[in-house]
Amino acid sequence: MTFQVQIKVMPLNDLLDPQGKAVLGGLHNLGLTGIQDVRVGKHITLKIDAANEAAAKEMAETAAKKLLANAVMEFFEIEFVQ
């Protein structure tokens, strides 16, 4: 079976996010002063061929831990798309 999995990788909440700060400045320059905070991360969609959802989830977790996210600076969340 093929599963579609979304992985969100974001900078840890305790860390500064310079890219987000730059985007926030840009949005304020566009007049969108109601926006108070911006954080920018990665969004990765995977198509996984696996026997069942548990196996697909394990594969997605391994991928996130070993390659997609840097645990020192980032956290990740995995979500299945129906």
Next chain:
Amino acid sequence: MTFQVQIKVMPLNDLLDPQGKAVLGGLHNLGLTGIQDVRVGKHITLKIDAANEAAAKEMAETAAKKLLANAVMEFFEIEFVQ
């Protein structure tokens, strides 16, 4: 009121995603051969101060159209976090 909004910006489905292809190669090298396709985009969280949800949504849409997403190559989806 403060609203938390998530914007997902992904490469259009019809376009090649070289970054995704590179990640797919890396995952296969790690032995995760069950993963068939990878697409990489951006995930942006905004904290928006607005009178109501409709105003916050409009602000997020303006931000996505004017700065965050390039409509020629990317599409975006906006989601409210409770």
